[in-house]
Every structure is written in C-alpha cells, then in structure tokens.
Amino acid sequence: MSTEQHATRRREDYRVPEYLVEEIRLTFQLYAESTVVTADTVYAVNQQSTDCTGRLQLSGENMELVEVRLDGRRLEADEFEVSAMDLILVPGKDRFELQVVTRIDPVANTALEGLYCSNGNYCTQCEPEGFRRITYFPDRPDVLARFTTRIEGDRQTCPVLLSNGNLIESGELGNGRHYAVWQDPFPKPCYLFALVAGRLVAIDDTFTTRSGRDIALRIFVEARNRDLCDHAMRSLKKAMQWDEDVYGLEYDLDVFMIVAVDDFNMGAMENKGLNIFNSRCVLASPQSATDQDFLGIEGVVAHEYFHNWTGNRVTCRDWFQLSLKEGLTVFRDQEFSSDMNSRAVQRIDDVQLIRNFQFREDSGPMAHPVRPDAYVEINNFYTVTVYNKGAEVIRMMHTLLGAADFRKGMDLYFARHDGQAVTCDDFVAAMADASGVDLGQFKRWYSQAGTPVVKVSGQWLAEKRRYVLRLRQSCPATPGQDGKEPFHIPIAVGLLDSRGRDMLNGDRDGTRVLELREREQSFSFPDIGEKPVLSFLRGFSAPVKVELDQSREELAFLLAHDTDLFNRWYAASKLSEIVVMETVARLQANAQPVLDSDFVAAVRANLQRPASDKALLALALQLPAETYLAQQMDTVDPVNLHRGREFVRSQLSSLLADEFRRIYDDNNEEGEYRITPEAMGRRSLKNVALAYLMARVPTDEEIYALCCGQYAEAGNMTDAIAALSCVTRIEGRRRQEILHHFYTRWQADPLVLDKWFTLQAVSPLADTLAEVTRLLANPSFSMKNPNKVRALIGAFCSGNHYRFHDVSGAGYAFLTDRIIELNATNPQIAARMLSPLTVWKRYDPVRQDLIRRQLERILAVDNLSGDVYEIARKSLQ
Ligand code: PHE
Numbered sequence: 001m002s003t004e005q006h007a008t009r010r011r012e013d014y015r016v017p018e019y020l021v022e023e024i025r026l027t028f029q030l031y032a033e034s035t036v037v038t039a040d041t042v043y044a045v046n047q048q049s050t051d052c053t054g055r056l057q058l059s060g061e062n063m064e065l066v067e068v069r070l071d072g073r074r075l076e077a078d079e080f081e082v083s084a085m086d087l088i089l090v091p092g093k094d095r096f097e098l099q100v101v102t103r104i105d106p107v108a109n110t111a112l113e114g115l116y117c118s119n120g121n122y123c124t125q126c127e128p129e130g131f132r133r134i135t136y137f138p139d140r141p142d143v144l145a146r147f148t149t150r151i152e153g154d155r156q157t158c159p160v161l162l163s164n165g166n167l168i169e170s171g172e173l174g175n176g177r178h179y180a181v182w183q184d185p186f187p188k189p190c191y192l193f194a195l196v197a198g199r200l201v202a203i204d205d206t207f208t209t210r211s212g213r214d215i216a217l218r219i220f221v222e223a224r225n226r227d228l229c230d231h232a233m234r235s236l237k238k239a240m241q242w243d244e245d246v247y248g249l250e251y252d253l254d255v256f257m258i259v260a261v262d263d264f265n266m267g268a269m270e271n272k273g274l275n276i277f278n279s280r281c282v283l284a285s286p287q288s289a290t291d292q293d294f295l296g297i298e299g300v301v302a303h304e305y306f307h308n309w310t311g312n313r314v315t316c317r318d319w320f321q322l323s324l325k326e327g328l329t330v331f332r333d334q335e336f337s338s339d340m341n342s343r344a345v346q347r348i349d350d351v352q353l354i355r356n357f358q359f360r361e362d363s364g365p366m367a368h369p370v371r372p373d374a375y376v377e378i379n380n381f382y383t384v385t386v387y388n389k390g391a392e393v394i395r396m397m398h399t400l401l402g403a404a405d406f407r408k409g410m411d412l413y414f415a416r417h418d419g420q421a422v423t424c425d426d427f428v429a430a431m432a433d434a435s436g437v438d439l440g441q442f443k444r445w446y447s448q449a450g451t452p453v454v455k456v457s458g459q460w461l462a463e464k465r466r467y468v469l470r471l472r473q474s475c476p477a478t479p480g481q482d483g484k485e486p487f488h489i490p491i492a493v494g495l496l497d498s499r500g501r502d503m504l505n506g507d508r509d510g511t512r513v514l515e516l517r518e519r520e521q522s523f524s525f526p527d528i529g530e531k532p533v534l535s536f537l538r539g540f541s542a543p544v545k546v547e548l549d550q551s552r553e554e555l556a557f558l559l560a561h562d563t564d565l566f567n568r569w570y571a572a573s574k575l576s577e578i579v580v581m582e583t584v585a586r587l588q589a590n591a592q593p594v595l596d597s598d599f600v601a602a603v604r605a606n607l608q609r610p611a612s613d614k615a616l617l618a619l620a621l622q623l624p625a626e627t628y629l630a631q632q633m634d635t636v637d638p639v640n641l642h643r644g645r646e647f648v649r650s651q652l653s654s655l656l657a658d659e660f661r662r663i664y665d666d667n668n669e670e671g672e673y674r675i676t677p678e679a680m681g682r683r684s685l686k687n688v689a690l691a692y693l694m695a696r697v698p699t700d701e702e703i704y705a706l707c708c709g710q711y712a713e714a715g716n717m718t719d720a721i722a723a724l725s726c727v728t729r730i731e732g733r734r735r736q737e738i739l740h741h742f743y744t745r746w747q748a749d750p751l752v753l754d755k756w757f758t759l760q761a762v763s764p765l766a767d768t769l770a771e772v773t774r775l776l777a778n779p780s781f782s783m784k785n786p787n788k789v790r791a792l793i794g795a796f797c798s799g800n801h802y803r804f805h806d807v808s809g810a811g812y813a814f815l816t817d818r819i820i821e822l823n824a825t826n827p828q829i830a831a832r833m834l835s836p837l838t839v840w841k842r843y844d845p846v847r848q849d850l851i852r853r854q855l856e857r858i859l860a861v862d863n864l865s866g867d868v869y870e871i872a873r874k875s876l877q
C-alpha cells in the first residue's frame, strides 16, 4: 500500500476556508437502502481568506451524486469534477446557492460514520469527518452554519423524527409517510449535525435554569429499555445544575435530547441538542448494571452535556485542536464526578487510566503531543493522550492559577470566543490574561510528546533545621521529537513528622505547590526540626513518572499516615509494585519466591485499621495491573509477570485469610441497593476480600460455596459479577454451570452479555483463546457491533496480558485475523484493536518477531484503510 494513498495532514498547513456557509437546508427522504439527501446551501466568499482560487472544494465519500444545481440551474457533467473524495466546481460568484442531491445506503453502512441503521433505527455520527458521507460539504470544524433539517420517513417504522434544535413543523405526507422540520438557531460545524429516526419511546423530565427557563429533557430508547433511563436522567439534571453552580453556564435551547443506540463506535456524541449515546452509556438498573457502570453513565452524560459550552458554543478551529474541547471537557466531567462522589476514589481511577494506558501510549510508536502536529487519519487521535493527558494539562493550569483565577480564565474564554472556532493557544491565552500568570513555558505540554521523568532526592540538614529537595526533569525522545525542552511542572508536596502530621503550612492544608521549570532545581524548606517523610506529587499534580528511592518503611508509613488520600493509595500501590517485581525477578532467576513479611504486616495493619473510607481501602488492596507492571520491565516477560503477581495474591490470601473473611462478613449486609459512595465503597471492599479469599491455592471449598452463594443470591449486578469473575478463574464443571446460568438468565440483554463475554476473555485459564474463538460463533456475538468486539476481542487482547502474549503467537495471529476482517467493515474499530501490537519492541526477541510478522501481514492487505495503515505503519518504523 503506497503512502500517497494515505496522505499526511499537518497542523502548520492550516488555511482559513475560502468560502463560508451562511445557511444550509437539508432534506432527508429516508429509505433503508436508498436515502436521498438534498442539501441547499448558501455560500459566500470568506473575506478573511487570502487564497483566491475561485474553486469551491467540497468533501464527499461513499455516496452517489445525483445532481448539482447552482442558483437553480442544473450543472452539466463538465461543469464540475467529482472524485472518490470530493466535488470541485468554480461558481464564478461571491455569493450563491448550491443544491446537491446525493443517494446513500444506511443499511450497508457498517463503518458507523455518517447515516446508518442500528436495530432498524436511523442515526448519524458525523464527528470528525462523517458528514461528508451524507452530502458534499466543507467538512471542517471552522465552517459554522445555521442548519434546518427536514426529515421524511415511514410513519410505522419511524414514528420519531429528530434533529438538532427546535421542532418547527411536522405533518403527514400520504402513502404512510410523515415529516418533521427542525431548526437549530445556533451556527455550528457540520460535525455537530445529527438525525435520528425510528421506533423509539421518550422518557420526559424538565429542568428549570437559574434564569427561570424550563428546558424539556427527553431520553429516547427502544421500548424494551424504557425502565432503564432513570439514572441517566438524574445524572443529566445534576450535570445541568453543576455547570450553573460551578461555571455559571446555562443551557441554551428549549429541549435537550439523548438517544441510545446499540451500535456506536465510541461512548457518546455531543451533537447540538441531540446527543447520541452508545446504549452502554445510558441504560442501567441495579439488576443489570454494576456500580462502575452507574458511575460511568453519570460521567459520560455529564461529559456530553458539558460539551454544549466547551465544544459546541466554542468549538475547534481544526482537528489538531481536538484537546481544546476534549481535554477541557474531560477535566470538567472528572471534577463533576468528584463533587458527586468520592474525590479521592475518582482521582485514583483517573490516575490509573493515565498510568496504565496513557504512559504506555506515550512511550510507544503512536506517541503524540496533546496537540498533534500531523495525522493520516484523525479518527486515530481520539486517544488517551488527547483526552486524558489533555485533561491533566487543564488540571495543572487549575493548580497553577487556583480555582478563582481559573474560573476567571473560563469566563474570559467564553466572553472572547463564544460562537467561534478556536485553538488551544486561544484557550491558554485566556487563562494567562485573566490571571496574569505566565504560561509561555507551560505551553510545551501541548507541543511535546512523552512522559517527563522527575528524579527526586531529599535531604534533611539537622543543624540548619532545613529540608532540601533536589529535582531533575527529563523527557525521553518520541517519534519525530528527539530533544525536549524542560516543562513547567506543578509539584505538590507535603512533609510529615514522625507522628504523621503535616509540617508545611502551605496554602492547601499542609501541601505546597512547587513550580519546577528548570532541568535541575532545588527547593528549600526552613524550620524543619525533625527528619520528615516526603509525600511527593500529592494528588498526582502532574502527569509525570517519579524516580524516588523510598524505603518500604517510609511507604508503609505514608500508607498509614499521609493526609493526602491519593498518596496513601500511591504508597500502597508502590509497595505492592516493589514486592511483585521482586517476586518476578526471583522467578526469572529460577529462585524460590518468598513474600516479604514486612509487606504482609503492612497489609495486615491496613486491614485491621478501622476503615474510614472503604472504597479507598479496597483500592489500596488491589495489586497493580499486569499491563502497568509490564511497563516497569526492561524486557516484558508475560509469564513470570503473571506468575509473580498470582504468587503474591495467593500468599496474601492464605496468610491473611482470617482478616479477609472478617472484612467480607462485616460488609456483606446488603439492604436496599443504593449507589451512594458509602454503599459502593462497602461493596467494593467486600468484593476485593472475596477475590482474595478465592485466590487461595488450592481453592477452599467453603469459600467456593460462599462465592457461589453470593452469585445465586445477589440482588445487584455488582455482587453477581464479582462472584462470577472469581469463579471463571477456576477450572471445573461448576464454572461451566454458572456461566451457562448467567447466559440463560440474560440472553435478551446485550449489555449484560457483554460482561459475560468479557469475563471469559480475561480468564487466565489455559484454553481461554480456544474459548474466545468458540464464542465468536455464539449467536449473541456479532462482529458488526463494536461493543461486542470490544467485550470479547478487545478484552482478550488488551485485558488478558498473560494469555494474549502466549509465546506460541496464537493470540497475535487471532487478533490479526480479526483486524483484517474488521478493516473491511469498520476501520475505526479495526485500528483501535491494534494497540496491544504496537508496543512489540518492549518484548523478547521471539515475541517481537511473531508480532512483527503479523504487523507485516496487516500492511500487505489489499484496500487497507487509512486508519489501520497509519497505526501498523508507525508501529513498524
Ligand atoms: N466527541 C465525542 C466525545 O468525546 C467522542 C466521539 C468522537 C464520538 C468521534 C464519536 C465519534 O464526547
């Protein structure tokens, strides 16, 4: 496959559009396999543009062009050029109306971009470049237009017809057909356009804004899901309230709609006034959704709602600026969730995502800055770097400015840019201007890829009663970026005395924020009368790796005493990391592993301490994931890594059996199901204890019965899945029986079946790949449904490090076969599945060779999509 077919786009090549759109009127005549779209668009020359080619170039893909009219006159075939990707004509006027008629096939659309069908209902997905699969248009985010949308469809199969904005007209057409016209008063880029048509029911509610406007809230789902929307609706109202309270931001249309569909490439989409969601991010009941699902739904509903201001009212100039809306909106949804639930738990979850996935991306062939400089396929840049590291960058500004000035910066950002398409630089400028803080150096966080490393050494000078902290920062090279300039890094620290009390009187309860700007810098703390224990990078104040030699005693002390709850967890996780990696090293040296008795004592002490926050205790008890630990090895050794981690788990299980049992019993009381932070914390602690109890080798029969009992009697999905997940790790007849029971019970619920597929895919048992392969043929599985692909194939390849990396190479071949299959139907999902293969250079020569051969096999495929090409190609470079 030649590179010319997969052109690279560069940020530096940005030019303002030559033509702007004043208005677009769309008419959809919906038919399953042949929908006709008529677009009447008023164009005018952009006065800002200096390119005067006179050519109007409109993007368009995968459609049939029926006709083109310029100011009413039908153009002859020689008056325009049409190719597989665009339509070009020379209008010869500064202002004109173009009518473009296209024909599309929603049923055949398996890529799920543009207009497609999901369970017989029509829906659209236009971000980032899906609108060009609906009509020929300047499909770029800096062309904002007023949209009016007329939808004509069959009354029987499509009683509901929706688009952005307000319904201005509807009626009958005869022939069993009807129509609706929607008008969106806010100019928007076409990526925010949406249409939904189908047989759906609405759940209604209202929200009164602080200025007294009543907003109609409507969630549309298939009738079978009618009772599963309460949590999403509650979450929406909380999000609307929060955005008013924290940012003074009110909703701007009279109606806010959410539609849930089963087939969706991502989590959800913030189309103006008509958010379209993956049903996984809307539907929940205690019986069918876990606590994590409830939290996830609350977060995603809020995220999409928050986009109305950060994304829609102020949007991106070009897709290189994606983090302008995504990093900021993720930061906003994380803060919202922290305010609604446990702040410390939320922070730990967010940091785990960064450490487990973003750091890995940042150290591999796909590493890119938060604001990328180049891409082949923009779909490949909806990444943990743009989203989650982007959110950390916003969080650091929040830390450097303080909450009050950050809010001033947000106000200024909206005052300056409401209704515009802008850049990350514009955002930072608003923050800097509103606060007076110089963010010049800070902006390197947008342009330099890679995870900075901060080397720390602390020294207490007894005679001077002074503590000196010496910091050194560096950042490894990433593709295309060899040398890096130093970052401006906010580092929150505390010093604890021997009784665990904070010694610094910083602005934030004993925490001081240091600003590291140089490659090497020292910070001095006067009046430190005893040797302190350093609590470094509190709250994970920057997305960096820390190199700090702390003894196990110090870590155990921090675990017991740190006033920063995040750092307590961090100490626990660091301690277990050290112990697991030590075990792995012994296994690699063919030595008998032994579990450090001080570690066991620290865990025991942790278990015996009255748990003020059960969720935090549960998190502290969990050993770091294999995917995280793998990053700590020079050459990843999947087998010994798994064995080492399992050894630690089973040892803790037998040495602390009584403690775990007591914790289990103390927290097993399940009254009426509630999703308060306390109740969720209690359930997670109980289920962590259960997992440890079940990790004993050989299995304790009484515990096994206890676990099966929990599964059988569980009144909620959290407890049922926790028990089932323990059982699926142990071979035997009962495993098959329980899995079968679960399948039969939930056969009609695709979201619950996703969990069933995943549990089997992540099992460490030897025949997991064979089982996964068999499950591909299960009638409930479908390669056309992204949730199913992720639940089974994604879970095995990204969530089962040990079995996926089997040295036979069977896992690699299996994934490659699936990627090749998906490349033809859904390139976006195919490309996402590639990620576990991209980091092949971190493995031993045998595995390296096996993976490289699969990547080469992928690159040899005919008609390879740009999505898959880009990632496979970069991986091999
Ligand atoms: N913009 C969506 C969000 O983050 C994500 C998305 C991207 C959805 C592309 C679909 C396609 O909220």
Ligand code: ZN
Binding pocket: 303, 307, 325, 326, 329
């Ligand atoms: Zn988003």
